[in-house]
Amino acid sequence: MTHATPIRREARTGHLALALRLASLGLPVLPLRAGKGPLGNCRTCAGNACGGRPNMKIPGPCVCPRPCHAWAAATTDPAVLTSPAWATAWRDAGVVGYHPGGAGVTVVDLDDADAVAWARTTLPPTRTVATTRGEHWIYSGTLRSVNGVRPGVDLKSSMAYARWLGPGAGALTELPEVVRALAEKAPVSVRSAPRAVTVPAPAGGGECRHRSPVYLERGIAMAEQRITDATNGIHTTVYRTFLAVLSAHGRCGCLTEGHIGRLFTAAQAKGESPRHCTDAWSNAQTALGM
Template sequence: MTPDCTTRRPNDAHHRDAGLLPAALDLAAAGVPVLPLRAGKTPFGNCPACRDSVCGDRPNMRAAGPCTCPAPCHGWAAATTDPHVLTSPPWIAAWRQAVAVAYHPGGAGVTVVDLDDAAAMQWAREALPATRTVRTTRGEHWIYAGTMRSANAVRPGVDVKSLMQYARWLGPGTGVMARLSTSVVASLRKEETTPARGQVVSSLPARATWDRTVATGCRHTERYVRTGLERGLAMVRARTESGAGSQAFGVARFLAAQHTPCPGPCGLDAIGEEITAAAVSVGVPEAYARRAVTNGLETAMGRVA
């Protein structure tokens, strides 16, 4: 990523006066994938052909698919450095309604630690090495060279935006960009304690359950899977004071490991939903619970980058 973006866009009078597009073209020329944001500072909604992922999603998304939609669909996954795409009719229509420029940190080779308030910034000053910083409306973006998994709410007021997230472009910032070291990653993955009962910050409206209909390729009996799952759920629910997130990670990893010899599918997503619901029931924030369970499942299956 070259945040100073001194490389100039093509000399095109039509696009020079097109609001946010000139800044987007400057960023793209510097190798930073960009996309427009609409009112509310969110990506534009998917077109009818991409709505609800009926298109199969784009090749760079978690569930890689064949979508080559010419519109800025799929949020961060549509971010591009191609000036022909950025100035194509579907994108021009979006730029005319846009209120801000966003970029894909992972595509630019960086990780943005989004600090939303004074407490989060104080934590960063104590826990993270100094790096390039950008002022935001409520706090700061700390930008590190290197990429990692994106995650919201890694701790109060702290989001990590990298491989599968977008960040609003607010200028090049100040300071020297530090490398994303193992110590930084470890600090960002540190677990919060389980909130006390009565302070649950999220809940799941309905719990998906595992059964044979979602596990047609599993070599285990339904009784074997349900018995192991119920024991694991009980272990998570027993962590009423602290550690439920870590317990959910461990249970997900252990249970998923039992299915590595299976031809699949084994319904691990449904198992993950049940573990997530158990963690949320004892006060773990839903975003954190989902992240812990996903990491546990993917560690067991050997899919963690």
């Protein structure tokens, strides 16, 4: 126990030193939690109550000095990175992340061995970085970020963040048309609504008490806030929140695709992929016998 504080301080110093080095090379960086998700917004900015940030295309300026709003907080400014407002962020950070689009690159995130095998037979060689389960293939050029363009493949560029895992190997090459085509044809984007989920209508055909706009809106808003405010255990928080929403509203037919999309969007803003969101939703349905 006596070594906990020095170790924590050493980790924080290491993250900040790495962030400053990457920023000097032109990579906009930000602190990420140990689970690879962004640090949560501060109380003032929770739920984008502050109006968001201009480069997030959300109306209203936000001048919060803290590393809020996930990828939009990424910066190359050493004065910001070393500011007192970011000190707690580096203390709590698990890893260093960066905004690929801000650095002028696109990361093809290959999540498993099958995805890597596909890339090696389909995509032109470029810089590659090993990940826990697969590889990042990095190309010069930007596009919209899209998850799930094919099994185990996500595209991270504009309005997204990626974990820094090292410089990788190989020469950086231009973004190929095959990847651009995937982004254009992909049905699910980072901030789009998830696929429709059907829930059974209430038995007997009676009017659902949850159709009260105030009752339902309050429940969805509270669920969104619970996910947004989570600082750790995001997978568990998302699953339990989905479980609670389905337990209260899943059998009566009042949930719409729009409601579910709001929950998925909140989860994706905390680093969950659309696939993980869908799995959590399905698991919650199974647990409730739906």
